[in-house]
Amino acid sequence: DSFVLLTDHMADALCIRSKKYVVVEGIADAAHNDAIECRPTTSEINIVYTGTLNRKYGVVNLVEAFTRTINPKYRLVICGSGDSADVIANAAKKDSRILFRGQLPRPEIIKIQNSAYVLVNPRQNNEIFTKYSFPSKNLEYLSSGRPVIAYKLDGIPNEYDPFFHYVSDNTVDALSQKIVEVCSKPTIEINLVGEVARKWVLENKNTFVQTKKIIDMISSSTV
Secondary structure, eight states, X not given: OEEEESXXXXXXXXXXXXXXXXXXXXXXXXXXXXXXXXXOOSSOEEEEEESOOOGGGTHHHHHHHHHTOOOTTEEEEEEOOSTTHHHHHXXXXXXXXXXXXXXXXXXXXXXXXXXXSEEEOOOOSOSGGGGGOOOHHHHHHXXXXXXXXXXXXXXXXXXXXXXXXXXXXXXXXHHHHHHHHHHTSOHHHHHHHHHHHHHHHHHHSSHHHHHHHHHHHHHHHHO
């Protein structure tokens, strides 16, 4: 009778435009509150990726983009596991600024995210599945209160646009330039941008707001 979809594009794939549906792309939580006091210092500029280390998600491009930067204060911190782990480990041997931490418990991941200067999701908008996906990583990143570099995926609603630093195209150079651009911003500006995004996502994408969309749809269907 009705549908809960991850992205609006799913309505076309399922041929249900004439039926009732609601888009719930994910739910943000305030788990980062436990480590919110961990903020970046000026001695190092941590660029952080946490998650699946599969090539199709762009993590190898992130490593290559980082190696094209020259700032000795930059640190690329990567946490997770996947088919690109060996590539990342080898890159870390060649560039001491790359810190490969492997798979870590969630509380440690949250602390690392909170201490980042910027978080990066390198998944590109170059495959059909991006129409039907909204990375939960994006919600987790925004909830940390840190600025987020990402690509404008087809599955990301436009209301999120003010809160991401979008990469202009799919080239490695574009990603590298965006990293330098964001990391060159003053700490006070970076902190403000991150906190504004955090406030918005926790107020508009929390458990109450997102589940209420489903309840309201069910209620309207039974009238």
